[in-house]
Amino acid sequence: MVYPGAVHSRFEHSLGVYWLANEAVHKLKTHQGMELGIDHFDIQTVKLAGLLHDIGHGPFSHLFEREFLPQVRNGLDWSHEQMSVDMIDHIVDERCIDIDSGTIKKVKEMILASSKFTLTKSSREKQFLYDIVANGRNGIDVDKFDYIVRDSRACAVGCNFQFERLMETMRVLGDEICYRAKDYLTIHKLFATRADLHRTIYTHAKVKAIELMIVDALVKANDYLHISSHIEHPSQYWKLDDTILKTIETAPDPELKESRDLILRVRRRDLYQFCNEYAVPRVKIEHFKDVTAHDIVCSQKSSGEILNEEDVAVTNVRIDLTRGRHNPLESIHFFKDYESDEKFSIPDYCHQICDTHELLVNKESCCCHHHIKI
Template identity: 70%
Template structure:
């Protein structure tokens, strides 16, 4: 009713997960007005316009809003409403509201999922409710996935609010990819030839870009696998591609091979598996979800905002300034020159998250312990054996901890003891850390426990298994290079010239170095803290001729007697 007051909900709407049998259309809806045929829309007296080639026919929505026109697939002549059994499925790229489903996200609000996206979302490889031993105890219950992969792994043990998952992050990237494409289509759609197929393809790449992540986020890829498979080149991007092929085949999802290939190329666009862009049309499409050109992509837009909110940190970066101001020039996404500092904040905010959240000293201590537990359990559980087989890999998620804890035998005794220490907060003890000097960054090699053992005094008896080392790398996504040097800007929307902006033209307060390397050392037993700290100090004197550590070597605590 016109003029009726708006009703605001006092609590967020719960996420709705439609079943395959109910995702096509609501069962009860008044019949839609008759479609206008091409002859009616192209006549001189009707005042209509002919539908574009890629958008099907126009039809008014049942609510009677004449302005709400959309492109929908043509239904068989015997069907007048998509709720009828004979109604055809929407074609690739269509956006009929009758087929859309709404999910409420606490960062982006309502997210509309199109029919093809729903076919991927409603699979066990994507979602997650149960996992681990549940599949063994109850074979009829299929374990699912992304809901049991925490976005920040074990960070929630330090930041209790960091319990969000890859599931909601994937929905967020899907939504932001759609907003970027809608904005580009609105302002440059005809110039760039953007159609509904392009929009749907980029959105699906955003939705599916993280389905290949292993348990505990990047820990599985960068810490666990190199320990059990020396020289491992495994990557979550490549596993996402393998899982995507598996989902399409297993669930008989109707998608053309060319579109599927585009989605896979967009997923790996920022990895070592990226293909040459000279072989692609519309190169800018491959810089939206995973940007290998300069690092600005909707993946970062979502996880920076989501992680800051979950951890209770302030976020000065406003992604909407970039999504609304971006413009494609010469097949490259460019930004207004006035938004230079906004672009810089994207990278500095990400670096701050790495420094204060992702590589927090306590977070790294817990991760080192869990890696030790997983390595001990690998032979029994065969975790690494599933890493290259998508049919088995999708069953791996964060519930592997429960699988270890509830194992009914003594094979996993050592792993259980380590996890029990984590539960009791008996963590590896932090000894000290140092930042690698700037003049040593280029030739720096990771420090190992063996390096520290070799630096101990003759009176000590440290072993490699007594020491844990974390080599932390923090940069602006491009290593020692400044990513802003790879970004092009324009003066205003009436200008067709793009240009880079150097730091000295903006501010002399911007950092001169774009990379930090930090070495942290932990003792696995409290009584070894002093010995490990002294050996670490000797290592620094041997390598650099001086102590570069942050703290003094800890002294033995005095025992207080009452």
């Protein structure tokens, strides 16, 4: 709606990560194949992990996981990574796919490598392979490479990050993927570009307004359509995608009228009005709780239009370098040149980067009703 060139299906992204994962593992094999012992099994598992890493995403990807589910299944410990693993098991069993169990186990380990549901790795050898698709050490992985370049192009914004440079020059030292010291600026651009995308695209005021309206529509339809119950059964979950909006729009059921009306408002661009935002000062972030509609309603003046909680929608946005207040560059190791087998960090530059791109927390509020002016 805001960036028509962008899509939410993850299909193109999954193909891109599959291709990049293949490129990355082949680069390592070309430069260090004999030393690292990379074989056909390793290549296949990395490629499959790249292809299937997001198969567990629900409608509108992170919106389903981070905004919708917490409202209808509060306290549920669920992630799309874990669902990806469950979906793989379901597909293999349902389709009777003849694939080695060791391959499937390693693919699932790679998908969960950067999540809190990470599995105990079946082998302590070749740990660097787990950093290619979902890097739990420092966040540099082909998943990020693809969506940063893809989203920048789809939304017509500039992208100074060149993943080809990192993939061409990376080497494995001590079972860990390391980078040339002269490439630290390229790595900085990776995280800075990601932060800029979050700041200008993913948290754009109109984008957030549409997201809030879609979530409200799904929440209102949940009791009737039992949308959230699909996550309990992979055999049902695979049927759930972005077309859920069209299902609601075309259904004549009176129970879905509120949801239909919200979706119609989105189609007509009658969006929740952006009211205000507040950037939390860095020194207050640690002790600043999320703002709610109740907080805003309780703070309003007694004169003028009186708002109820259902009139206000609030979104709490956090933008960082991927690891909260921790600088990912502190977990990255570098090497001087290709003759060197010593890896090291660059702490001074890390702190400089961290000061330049500090954690940003925005509190944005919208008015849900078009007839109310604030």
